[in-house]
Amino acid sequence: MSGHKMHHSRHAHHLSSKQCDHEGWTEGIVSLTDQHTATELLDDGAAGRHKAAAATSTPTIADHLAPAGPLLCDCEGMSPAEEWRARLEHALRSLEVEVEQRGELLADLGAPDGYGPTGLTPQQLDELVGAVAAHMDTHLGADLTVVRRRTLSAATLSGPPMHVADVLLRRRVGEAAPLEVRVAVVGNVDSGKSTMVGVLTRSVLDDGRGSARSKVFKHGHESETGRTSSIGQHNLCLDSQGEILNDAAFKTQSIADYVARASKVVTLVDLAGHEKYFKTTAYGLTGHLPDYACLIVGANAGVVGMCKEHLGVALALRVPCFFVVTKVDLAPEHVMKHTLDSLQQILKKPGVKKRPFLVRTRDDVLTCARHMHADSLAPIFLTSSVTGVGLDLIRLFYNLLPQRHNWFERTSQHAEFIIDETFGVPGVGTVVAGTVKRGVLVPNQTLMLGPDIADGSFKQVTIKSVHYKRLPVGRVVAGQTAALALKKVKRAAVRKGMVLVDERVRPKASWEFDADIAILTHSTTIQPRYQAVIHCEIVRQAARVVAMDRERLRSGDRACVRFRFLQRPEYLTPGTRFVFREGRTKGIGMVVGTEMSPTPIAGH
Known part of the structure; x- marks a missing residue:
């Protein structure tokens, strides 16, 4: 009995320390230095996203409210009452734009870098909070909740103490989905x-x-x-x-x-x-x-x-x-x-x-x-x-x-829905569950389903009904999970990893794709014909390296390679980040081109 216990404890230690602690994902990332080219891919992802966020973020208030824009800094010649009213109007209109697009907002009222007039007394802050709450209720059907009140002390400011409120603005239940x-x-x-x-x-x-x-x-x-x-x-x-x-x-x-x-x-x-x-x-x-x-x-x-x-x-x-x-x-x-x-x-x-x-x-x-x-x-x-x-x-x-x-930016794009689960529901038929990546989905909408299990093609299907968290709804938008009942589709014809896309996209499945990859850990060198399992959003399949822009790769290296799937073609979109693994080998990458998009995305 004691021997069995000893063996068991030794086995557990082997699992936790040898296989996981050495040459793992975290160790691979932690061991990277500025000298490794792999570090650039990790940083590029962050920088690229921030650039994209800057390009696609909510337009500035000046973009939406050109006439009112100067009021943020130019209130000369106004009486205190007129200045208060002008700043309040500006804050109400800008908050309305933000909440309408995002659905909720955590905002500072009365702060120097926040919304509305500044340098407020407790009574003026109450007035400001009340005005914002009334406006949100009337124009957007949104509620205001005061999360915190605080005072910015005179020690950190040039003038008297400022009273500030952190408020949560959120739309109430209505036609818009949660x-x-x-x-x-x-x-x-x-x-x-x-x-x-x-x-x-x-x-x-x-x-x-x-x-x-x-x-x-x-x-x-x-x-x-x-x-x-x-x-x-x-x-x-x-x-x-x-x-x-x-x-x-x-x-x-x-x-x-x-x-x-x-x-x-x-x-x-x-x-x-x-x-x-x-x-x-x-x-x-x-x-x-x-x-x-x-x-x-x-x-x-x-x-x-x-x-x-x-x-x-x-x-x-x-x-x-x-x-x-x-x-x-x-x-x-x-x-x-x-x-x-x-x-x-x-x-x-x-x-x-x-x-x-x-x-x-x-x-x-x-x-x-x-x-x-x-x-x-x-x-x-x-x-x-x-x-x-x-x-x-x-x-x-x-x-x-x-x-x-x-x-919000993606709701105006062509619809794309990625499938991560399939069901056969008695009396309903085939139901697919997943995430709306772009666009809007409604009942009776016709989309392209693929890649087909047999030949990688895309076929037209019609959505019978849409459920959000088991609740029947009239529409779901980008960023939400949903379950869709499909008309006249056999359960055997659907699998995890397929997508539903707008036919205007003209989707095609790709056997091969180009990627910018970085090796986190690998015991020897990677050369063409190397195989690994790709995890790219809903795609999970083994792929082989068929071409590289370098002779061989070692831990910490970065390169552009072409992968070829081994089992079936998949639907990939450029700019998607993925990881790949094989034994103790760990790597990261970004899709830069597929057979659908022969031109690599900018910057790669």
Whole structure:
């Protein structure tokens, strides 16, 4: 018996340290220096996105309100009352534009870099808040919630103290579908991911023996072993004033009742932590297009095993991460300190370049929610699912967390829907679930479905009905997940990885694609004919290198290569980031051209 125990412990140590800690995703990124060309691809992704964001972000107020633009700086000749009114009008119109496009906004009222008149007394601030609330209610059907009031002291300003309010503006339930923010929940096995999801979505505390996680497991064997093996999507429904609608009676089957009253839905994508389910977790991080990654770290175990792997994949895909340290009630103080120190050391490494930020107050939550999209901040929350410590800060953070992409810009583009699950529903027929990447989808719309399993072609199909979180709706827009019932399509003709696109795009499947890649870790050299598994959004398939612009590649190198899929052609779009792996080899890349688009995208 003792021999068996010794063997078992040795085996566990082998899994956690040898296979995961050496030559893993995080180690590959951390080991990069400015001398490695691979670092450029990681940085280029960030720089490219910020440039794109600058180009596609909400137009400046001056663009929309040319006549009122100068009022921000030129109020000479006006009486104080006229200046107050002019600045208020300017703030109301600019806030209206922002909220109309984004659906919600966390705004500063009365601050020097915020909205409206500045240098306010408490009474004037109340007047400003009341005017904004009335305008939003009348013109947009939006609610205003005061999140925080604060005073900017005279020590930091040249004049008297300023009274400022941080307010949340959010549209109420109406014709517009709820805002959706997707968060991938990742971390090492047994760190408490499913328990945290269960506690948040069921508004209950855990009993320390798995009561919360049992409410979110999908399969029987998951309940028996306590380990997630599939991708689970669970929803946190919020109303227009930021109140959580989920209660202890919340069930996946009754979600439509909650979504019908929600103005914002945070979709928590619960992913597997065990090493043997890594390909499923990678599929969740790529195919479900998460806005953010929530990395769960057990305070008593630390940053070990697959926790590092998941962090590395999120970093490679440029998904902003925040960290939730669970089980703080279990961990002794010195263990807790070691866990936080090791996490902060990883985040400060040159290849990662993130700034750890320990969240302790509501003010900290506001700071993090404002700057999460910048991709350089790494908030760290300390929580316990049993005692409830820190859960109020997590809930506030999810409430304030903005969408990372400007989906409003994409709603006017041709429709594209990526399929990540298929079902056969009795009485309905074939149903596909996935994410609307571009455009708007409505019932009776005709789209092209492909690439076909047999020949890679695209065929016309018609959408019979549209459901959002089990709720029948008249339309879904870019940035939302949905389930679509298709007319006269056999279940066998649909698979994960297919897409529905507007026929004006003239979609074609590609056997080959060109990519700008960087090798994070590889024990020898990579040459043509090398094979690896590609994870590119919903595409998960082995591909072979058929051409390279260099003779061979080693760890830290960057090159342009041409991949050829081994099994079937896939639909790829230029500019998409992906990861690839084979054994201990890890790499990242960006699609720069396909057979559909022979001309590489600018800058590559």
